[in-house]
Amino acid sequence: MTTPSTQPTHVRPNYMLIWLYLFVMTIAEVLLAFELPVSQNLKLILLLILAIWKAMLVAMFFMHLKFERWRLRLIFIVPLPLAIILVTTVIMEKVF
Amino acid sequence: MRWWLPDAGSTFARPIDTLFLAILIITGIALVVVEVGLVTFVIKYRARPGRKAFYTHGSTRAEVIWTAIPAVTMVALGLISNHYWVIMKDKKSIPPNAYHLGVHAKQFEWQVTYPGADEKLGTSDDFTVRNQLHVIVDQPTAVELTAEDVIHSFFVPEWRVKQDAVPGMHITAWFQATKTGEYEIGCAELCGMGHYKMRARVFVHTPDEYKAWVAQQAAGGSE
Amino acid sequence: MTSVAHAKPAGGAHDAHHAPMSFWRKYIFSTDHKIIGIQFLFVSLFFLLVGGLLAMQIRWQLGFPGKPMPGGGILPESMVSGGVILPEYYIQLVTMHGTFMVFFAIMPLLVGVYANFLIPLKIGTHDMAFPRINMWSFWLALLAGLIMLAGFFVPDGAARCGWTMYAPCSARPDLSGATYSQQLWSISIVVLGLSSVMGSVNYITTIINHRAPGMTWFRMPLSVWALFITAILAVLALPVLQGAAIMLLFDQTIGTHFFDPGAGGQPLLWQHLFWFFGHPEVYILILPAMGMVSDIIANGSRKPIFGYHSMVFAIIGIAFLGWIVWGHHMFMSGMNPTLGSTFMVSTLLIAVPSAVKVFNWMGTMWRGNLRFHVPMLNAIGFVSMFTIGGLSGIFMAATPVDIPIHDTQFIVAHLHYVLFGGSLFALFAAIPYWYPKMFGRMMSERIGKLHFFLTFIFYNMTFFPMHIIGMGGQMRRIYDPTIYDFLKPQQPINEFISYSAFALFAVQILFAFNFLWSLKFGKKAPQNPWEDNGMEWSLPNPAPHGNWDKTPNVYRGPYEFSAPEAGDKDYLPQYVKLPTDRDPIPAPLSAGGH
């Protein structure tokens, strides 16, 4: 139940600021992919970091995971290692 | 009627059969313990009037024991198995002097390519024979498995060899036959309607016989 | 969003607020978890029958290859010719037998029926968290089953690449020989996945949020624990299969190349995705059975379950390991051998929690006061047969030994020991056990016992010899073993298996008769026929709509059989308040957080 009083512990984040972050990072991504003269591998790593950062912002602030209890966060976290296990295993298999 | 694994026909048979027997003994003991225990309890503790069950929630010591014993056994089994697994399946274990053959699986036949006189695959004197695999006894042999259409599985029971042939992949399986004679290849992966009849004959020759057969094939001009 | 059931204050009885519902609302488009469970029961028993009939035809062909099948004349010419099963029909049989049994019989019987029926009753709540989604889950499952069944009636016959649908055979009509039914298979699996996810979201939410006051995590019966973990497995595993089935469907229809090696697709990718789902699926098919058997064995032994906590952790351990062992289905697939070693070790480790469970069941029976009612007999049958199934798994987990027996009848024997000897025996225990709660009547004990003993005998006669012919090398899914010289000597065993299988099937008529006859003529059930401790037995039989008038309180764990404070009785239900018991404090309405 989301009565206002049931979430007394956190101040509401500044959503417009998050939006600005997301916007800037998206532009940075596009610039990085097309304009900036960095090596392919560095580009890949930077792009992935930006993407994960953006995704974290959305999950943490828009989906309020930052303000939830651990047991609720756990629900969303549990599938992630499984996804990583699946993908790395199958890639490793290909690389040997 | 046969009640055991097929006759041993390759160097893999001994470790595999021994390991099989070992697991049979281990699991047999476990099975006897469980089943005898169950039967004993069923008889001994059947409900009788005026009796009440012993009220207990368990015993940590007993549980630790029956967690530890299987854990140790399984890890040991894993280590032993892995030793042989690496020998049989790892690419690096293929002996350098192995005699290479190409086996191409398609719906529903096995096409075996022989290296011909120069003993090298991929040269002009290679020749291909349908549904006949000829190998030399006591000679490490590597079959390079490819598949045309769907997944097939190269299976010779006497050699304890099984390896899927996957379209788009190039997989090498090796073995060393120890007995001359005639055997069969079966397909062990459902590959379509004719899966069951994807059968090929295997001939294990002495080196001289094999040479003679190769010469005969070359003379006969079969492709 | 907010369904009616939610908006009600806690403890409100539904009956009191509703006008009598029409037949359609009450029994067909019902949102009552018990009715949905019963709907699942009838539908999945039907699919079990379908799967069984397919199995009989497989056994006819393997026992008597090339001989006209009795009654084969009624099948169309595209399936049998002169009464003889055709190879293309044979592979349809093995494919659909596997598909129906796994996806539409065992899985809905365990998860659809008993998760629906038992979870709210056992945790003391009025219904599922989302009753309407629950109803949809059933109708989608039925739809998926019908789509799958429709495969038999399209021009080129049913799907035919094995229940595992290995690509690229399944992805290309010219290789499999079937177009429409392969697509129907994929569509059906997508729909089924949706149904399963909807159901499982419901089970998880209900168990987390709707437990009655006093029903703490470690007072939950093991059946609920098992169903909870199963639901987690389903929620995370089914979507992977859905994704894979969608890719397969696109390969089949719009010409994508996911599994097409010619354009860089990877056939092994399908296997990885399928078994990444498939191994958790194996535990979806056995964990609920283990949970229900735990309940029944404790009841039959009149003793608390031995090592409740380690049983719970064993369930969790099995579920966790279940995610990192999928590669053992692919030992011979050309997968990286180093990965094979890793998968072997993790697979062997599953023996540990499984052994813990078996020994704890035995520990429960030890010094008990065993009552051999039909559920108990079947539960003991489960323990002894699951043991064989589990132990035969070790042969295949040890990779070198797996080489000769991979994809032979040995694995067929293994999986039937786990799925028939395991799951189905558990169901033969569970169905009569909760029958009174469903229908208010008892199933016949006498027929039940006869059915158990005959099934036990014929079941072993059917499946045990499969180990032997598997060791001999008989590949699975082959139409005619007699064309191989090395398989010819085993043909008498094949014949023997077939005769036993026919007998096994015939014995199931007893069960069907018992089930249907007792609906109408069974003995009226007393309120607590098995003298059990579960919350569900505080209700009349059959349980009324909305279950309890007032949310019940829970005072103790689920297995207080023969507890000293029980007095002269040998059971102490969870809902009974002794003078020494205090009422549990209900959880605050908003639990502090948000």
Added chain:
Amino acid sequence: MQTTTMTDAMRPPVPAEPGAGVYSNKLGMWVFLASDVMFFTALIGSYIVLRFGMATSWARPGAVLNVPLTGLNTFLLICSSVSMVKAYAAIADGKKYFLRKVPGKTLQDGGLKFWMLITIICGAGFVGVQVFEYIKLVGHGFTPTGYREGSVLAEHALADPVKYGAGVAGMYGSTFFTMTGFHGFHVTCGVISMLYLYFTKVLPEKYSPQDYRGIEVIGLYWHFVDLVWIILFTIVYLI
């Protein structure tokens, strides 16, 4: 904005929930989202595996796909996500209205009705742009099976096989359309659900600061879809 007192009357009428400490609809949505993570794992994971397994490299970013257009689309979806969360904040503060003048300022303050509408428009806009993009792409010859014979793209690919990833065009098409298609399907489902809520709950003012579960639950779904797009945009369009 947080009230510090809470009366019993404000407690929403749902059963005691000893478990997660959140109401069931929200818990259920989170469990569903966990499940959806695995669905996208199957699709995205397959994409990664297939792309790694290729002998030749993928078409260069921007060669086939229209990145500026998709960048705009990403922007739309991010906007819809922030308007969604503004809608959530609005109803939590009891602002059910569309727009209202802020006292003493010229600014207008948006309420639930306003922000939900923005969300729906941006979401629908995203779907619209995606459909437009698909039509364009197919027109150029980019299809799930690869570059269509005789199309503009096929000719380009012949001229510059490295830039256009000619060797892997089939897999490029397969993964691109499957992943973006299923994401688009998720967005469409979200837009439809929001429209339904808009007309049945938002406009009739059924939500209140005491109970706005529908908004929070659909919001979670919506942000998740946004999150998936952020990942997809990077790995499909930019890498």
